[in-house]
Amino acid sequence: MPRKGKKSFQVNEKQLGYLMVLPAILIILAVIIWPIGQSMYNSLFDYRLNDPERSQTMLSSEVDLERYIDNHFFLEGTLEDVLETAEGEPWQEEAESAIAGISEYHEQLRNEDEVAERYDTVEEMVNSFEVVADQDLKYASIDSDLSESYEEALLNAQDLMNEQAVDADEEDESLFMDASSQIGAVDRALLSSNFIGLSHYTNYFQDSRMWQSLANTFIFTGISVALELFLGLMIALVIHRAFIGRGVVRAAVLIPWAIPTAVSAMMWRYLLDGQSGVIAHYLEQLNLIGDSSTMLSTAIGGMSSVILADVWKTTPYMALLILAGLQTINYGLYEAAEVDGANKLQRFFFITIPMLKSTILVALLFRTLDAFRVFDLIYVLTGGGPANATEVISVYAYTTLFSQQNFGGGSALSVIVFLCIALISIIFIKLIGSDLFEGKTGNS
Incomplete structure (x- = not known):
């Protein structure tokens, strides 16, 4: 039997026309359509490079692990000093409750899926004074309800520190102000979604x-x-x-x-x-x-x-x-x-x-x-x-x-x-x- 030859690839005239303009279409998509689409997407967010809490587009709540781990390390030590200062004071129970709430939400945060995967790696880099350049490693999505509850607990604790700083002596005032500042730094590491839809327009x-x-x-x-x-x-x-x-x-x-x-x-x-x-x-x-x-x-x-x-x-x-x-x-x-x-x-x-x-x-x-x-x-x-x-x-x-x-x-x-x-x-x-x-x- 005669051997059948391999069928060559053929296109009709219409398909050939599309193939010839395909490179131009790809260039247009890359140079024109993509930037326009990116601008349309960015316009749906409160996206500000001069604000660390809005320095990227976020559809859900996230945590900046680098900032969170760095600031939470100092906050833990400061809150221990606050508890020692609060012993025997009328506001001791309130301080213990506020600090316990922060610790509880911290553990819940660590157990979040994306956070648990990256926390130890980022913590090791922070302790080694390395910059976390990988954005996928630095930011982790967290539950919105957890983020809101954690932020509320941090703000309540910050208000308590500010109240105690008013009547405290110079040494304790410095402690309370440090605690307030560090609580604020941890709070700013918790990022809420900045999706605002058509609000800019x-x-x-x-x-x-x-x-x-x-x-x-x-x-x-x-x-x-x-x-x-x-x-x-x-x-x-x-x-x-x-x-x-x-x-x-x-x-x-x-x-x-x-x-x-x-x-x-x-x-x-x-x-x-x-x-x-x-x-x-x-x-x-x-x-x-x-x-x-x-x-x-x-x-x-x-x-x-x-x-x-x-x-x-x-x-x-x-x-x-x-x-x-x-x-x-x-x-x-x-x-x-x-x-x-x-x-x-x-x-x-x-x-x-x-x-x-x-x-x-x-x-x-x-x-x-x-x-x-x-x-x-x-x-x-x-x-x-x-x-x-x-x-x-x-x-x-x-x-x-x-x-x-x-x-x-x-x-x-x-x-x-x-x-x-x-x-x-x-x-x-x-x-x-x-x-x-x-x-x-x-x-x-």
Whole structure:
């Protein structure tokens, strides 16, 4: 019998198409979708890096074993001294009850499944002065009811220590204050769940600063993009014409766009400075502003400054996109219109603008999305000032994330930025740009 050959692996055309775009999809998932999903997840927690009790996301109660073991070791010795001091005192029975409660909850904590698995290992590392870098080893989940009961017992004991410190002599006062401090340290090692759901979003929707930063974002985006479109169209029409030195002019026009944003922001900061700024000086001389310091020290001046800097830098980008569209227009259309008696203005509005509609749409989409998420220009030029007058939503999110180290709140603001950008994209494509896809879908 003839030997059957091994069947080769085959895919149809549709499967081949999916396989070819798979690497791009994986990159998008890793670079875009994953960070967005992580931000959405973090926004559901009261996640603060400057607060040890909220320095990670927790869906259930946990204990920081490193801090707990370290502080409980000292607390045990201090509480023994407290019991000795309490002998024969009216509050002896209350002290014994409080300390016995702490000991009982400590044993219950040690018997928790995850704690029992890791306690001895972490204790050995703490006694050896080793840092517990492994987060899975450092933190252990515990029963929420046990955590609440233990915290209540610790707080009652702490209140008792504070009460006794009021009327105690100097030596005993120091003992009671040490005990109170150590009880507080142990209590802070017991971490409650910091899951708060959509609370960040409800708080921000009632936050006047968030709405002001969002309004600043729309004002900046609307004015700057409109000016860039108008000036970019004018520049594109000029450099589209044939004249001597056109190549040099085209290259020179692109220089502002080629300069890094942070560098151009620093440059404009010096040019608009109230004491040494050349631009600010001439604006004052032309009576366009009352004082040279106005541009960076007032709300209107600050917003005008960032818009001016952005228009100067990104108008060449708009001009470049429109110039590409102009070069696709068939010159025969202009010749035919001229034969029919159309003047230059009519040819511009009835030929140039309609033929540039798709190009203008793409340019507006790119620039609107880019302007809406502006950060570096404003952060370097004004820092969001004066008095938050130029603080856009991206700067507010950065301040919340890194200056305040509120990762939960900052992540919520980042999600709001993402939703706004997604909404803008949908509006552009569904309402304005639907003509781009007419005739390109369906069966061919």
